[in-house]
Amino acid sequence: MSKKTIISRPYKKAFKLKVLAKKKENIRRKLVVTAKKLSLKAKQLAVIAKEKESVRRKLVVTDKNLKFKAKQLALTDENLEQIKAKDEAIISSIGDGLMVIDKNSNIVLVNKAFEKILGWKIKEVQGKSLFKIVPTVDSAGKNIAESKRLVTKTLKEHTTTTAIVSYLRKDRSLLPVVLTVSPIIVKGNFIGAVEVFRDVTKEKEIDKAKTEFVSLASHQLRTPLTTVSWYSEMLLAGDVGKLTPDQNKYLEEIYKGNKRMIALVNTLLNVSRLELGTSLVEPEPTDIIALAKNVVVEQKLKIEEKKLIITQKFSTAVPIFSADPKLLRMVFQNLLTNAINYTPEGGKITIEIALSAERSKILIKISDTGYGIPENQQDKIFTKLFRADNVRDKDTEGTGLGLYIVKSIIEDSKGKIWFESEENKGTTFFITLPLKGMKKNKGTKNLS
Amino acid sequence: MKYMINETTKGKTVLVIEDEQPLLNVIKTKLEKNSFVVTTARTILQALNYLKKAGSVDAIWLDHYLLGKEDGLDFVTELKSHEGQWKKIPIFVISNTASPDNIKSYIRLGISKYFVKNEYQLDNIVAEIKSFLENLKE
Numbered sequence: 001m002s003k004k005t006i007i008s009r010p011y012k013k014a015f016k017l018k019v020l021a022k023k024k025e026n027i028r029r030k031l032v033v034t035a036k037k038l039s040l041k042a043k044q045l046a047v048i049a050k051e052k053e054s055v056r057r058k059l060v061v062t063d064k065n066l067k068f069k070a071k072q073l074a075l076t077d078e079n080l081e082q083i084k085a086k087d088e089a090i091i092s093s094i095g096d097g098l099m100v101i102d103k104n105s106n107i108v109l110v111n112k113a114f115e116k117i118l119g120w121k122i123k124e125v126q127g128k129s130l131f132k133i134v135p136t137v138d139s140a141g142k143n144i145a146e147s148k149r150l151v152t153k154t155l156k157e158h159t160t161t162t163a164i165v166s167y168l169r170k171d172r173s174l175l176p177v178v179l180t181v182s183p184i185i186v187k188g189n190f191i192g193a194v195e196v197f198r199d200v201t202k203e204k205e206i207d208k209a210k211t212e213f214v215s216l217a218s219h220q221l222r223t224p225l226t227t228v229s230w231y232s233e234m235l236l237a238g239d240v241g242k243l244t245p246d247q248n249k250y251l252e253e254i255y256k257g258n259k260r261m262i263a264l265v266n267t268l269l270n271v272s273r274l275e276l277g278t279s280l281v282e283p284e285p286t287d288i289i290a291l292a293k294n295v296v297v298e299q300k301l302k303i304e305e306k307k308l309i310i311t312q313k314f315s316t317a318v319p320i321f322s323a324d325p326k327l328l329r330m331v332f333q334n335l336l337t338n339a340i341n342y343t344p345e346g347g348k349i350t351i352e353i354a355l356s357a358e359r360s361k362i363l364i365k366i367s368d369t370g371y372g373i374p375e376n377q378q379d380k381i382f383t384k385l386f387r388a389d390n391v392r393d394k395d396t397e398g399t400g401l402g403l404y405i406v407k408s409i410i411e412d413s414k415g416k417i418w419f420e421s422e423e424n425k426g427t428t429f430f431i432t433l434p435l436k437g438m439k440k441n442k443g444t445k446n447l448s
Numbered sequence: 449m450k451y452m453i454n455e456t457t458k459g460k461t462v463l464v465i466e467d468e469q470p471l472l473n474v475i476k477t478k479l480e481k482n483s484f485v486v487t488t489a490r491t492i493l494q495a496l497n498y499l500k501k502a503g504s505v506d507a508i509w510l511d512h513y514l515l516g517k518e519d520g521l522d523f524v525t526e527l528k529s530h531e532g533q534w535k536k537i538p539i540f541v542i543s544n545t546a547s548p549d550n551i552k553s554y555i556r557l558g559i560s561k562y563f564v565k566n567e568y569q570l571d572n573i574v575a576e577i578k579s580f581l582e583n584l585k586e
Contacts, residue, residue: 215545219544219545222544222545222566223468223471223544225566226471226544226566227468227470227471227474230471230474230475230569230570231474233569234477234478234570237571239477239478262566265566266566
C-alpha cells in the first residue's frame with residue numbers, strides 16, 4: 001500500500017462528507033429561501049383570497065341590488081302599461097271625436113267616438129289622408145277645398161282654430177260639427193295636429209226651434225196690434241161715421257198706446273234675437289258719415305219742434321269700412337233720439353265722428369245739454385228695461401231697451417261704448433269701433 | 449176723410465189674400481173707399497181658384513202666413529211660372545213676419561213691393577199701391 005492510498009481514504013471520506021455537508025447546507029439554505037418564498041406567496045395568496053372574498057361580497061350586494069332594480073323595473077313596466085291603458089281608455093272614451101294626424105295630414109290615431117260618429121273603423125283609416133276620409137262641406141253644401149280647411153291652416157301656421165262645418169260620414173250622410181284643430185309640438189318640434197269634433201245636430205235643431213219661436217211670437221204678437229192700429233185709423237179718418245171731439249180724443253189715446261206697444265214688441269223681439277244669437281249680421285262697405293247724416297235728417301221734424309241746435313263734426317279721414325248698416329243705423333237712431341228726447345227746448349246736441357290717432361279705430365261722440373243721468377243710476381243705464389227716474393215722468397215713451405241693444409251691437413262688433421253724464425248738465429256717449437269691421441254672423445233673422 | 453176718385457185706378461180689381469178675418473174686412477173697406485173692386489181669399493187654394501175663374505186681376509195684396517199648407521212664397525212662385533197673364537200681375541206682399549231670407553226670395557221672384565204691416569198705416573199702403581198702378585199705366 002502507498003502513502004497516497006493510506007492517506008486518501010479517510011481524507012476522501014471526510015472530503016466527501018464536507019462536500020455533502022456543504023450541499024446539505026446549500027440545500028438547507030435553498031429550502032430556507034424557498035420556505036421564505038412560500039411564506040411570501042402564502043401571504044400573497046392570503047391577500048388575494050381576502051380580495052376575492054371582498055369581491056364575492058360585493059357581487060352578492062350587487063346581485064341583491066340588481067334583483068331589487070329588476071323588481072322596480074317590473075313595477076314601472078306595470079305602471080306604464082297601466083298608464084298606457086288608462087290613456088288609451090281616456091282617449092277612447094272621450095265623447096267627442098278625435099283624430100291625430102301627422103305633418104302630411106295622414107291619420108295616425110282615432111278614438112272610439114270617431115268610429116261611432118263617422119262610421120269608419122280604425123283599421124280602415126290608419127295611414128290614410130284625412131282629406132279623403134273626412135271631407136267637409138260648408139253651410140251651402142259645397143265641398144271645402146283642402147287648401148281652405150282648418151287642418152291645412154294649422155299644419156302651416158301651427159295655430160289652434162275652431163269652426164262649424166259639416167262632415168261627410170262614411171255613408172256620405174251629412175253631420176254638422178263644431179271642430180277644433182290644434183298643433184302637436186314636442187320639445188319645440190311640430191309633429192302633427194289633433195282635430196277634435198263634436199256632433200252639433202242637437203244644437204242646430206235647438207237653434208232652429210229658437211228662431212221659429214221668435215218668428216211665431218213675432219207673428220202672434222204683432223197681428224192683433226195691426227188690427228187695433230188699422231181699425232183705430234179707420235175710425236179716426238171718419239171712414240165709419242163722424243166722431244164727436246171726445247170720441248176722437250179717446251181714440252187718439254188708443255192709437256198712441258197701440259203705437260207704443262208696437263214699438264215695444266219690435267224692441268223686445270230684437271232683444272230676443274240678440275240674446276238667442278239668431279240675429280243676422282251682414283257687413284258691407286259702409287259710409288258711416290253718410291249714415292249718421294241721414295239719421296239726423298230723419299229726426300229733423302223733432303229737432304225743429306224742440307228748437308234744438310245740432311252740430312255735426314265729421315272728419316274727412318274716416319274711410320268706408322265693413323259694417324252692417326242696419327245695425328249701425330240702430331245705434332245712431334237710438335243715441336240721437338235719446339239726446340233729442342232728453343234735452344229740453346233750445347238745447348244743444350253734437351255728433352262727432354273721427355279716426356283714432358293710431359288709425360285703427362273709428363271714434364263716435366254724441367253729446368247733449370240735457371237732463372243727464374243721476375250718478376246713483378249710471379251703473380244701470382245699459383241694463384234691460386231700465387229708465388232713470390229723472391226722465392220717467394218727463395217722457396213716458398221710452399222702452400228702457402234702446403241702450404241695451406246699442407251696447408249689444410257695439411260689443412258684438414268688438415267695439416266699446418261708455419258715457420259721461422251730470423244731472424241737468426248733459427250727457428256724452430263715446431263709442432269706438434275697430435276699423436277692420438264687423439264679422440259676418442250667419443244668424444237667421446234680421447233685427448227690425 | 450175725403451176720397452178723391454182717381455180715374456186711372458177707378459174700378460181696378462184687387463185680390464186680397466189674408467188669413468186674419470178682421471184685417472181682411474178693414475183692408476177690403478179701405479180699398480173699396482179708394483174705388484177698388486175687391487175680392488178676398490184666405491188660402492192659396494181659394495186665391496188660385498178665383499184667378500182661374502176671373503182670368504186675371506189688376507193687383508194682388510198678399511200676406512205671407514196663411515191658412516192651409518202653402519204660404520205667400522208658394523203662391524208667388526206659382527204665379528211667376530205661369531205662362532199666361534198671371535206673370536205680370538203686380539204683387540204687393542204685406543206681412544208682419546217674413547224673415548229676411550223670405551223677403552230676399554220674394555224680391556228675387558219679382559214682387560212689386562214688400563210692406564211690414566206694423567210699420568205702415570193702412571192709408572199709406574193703399575196710397576202706394578195706387579201710385580204704383582198709376583205709374584204702370586204711364
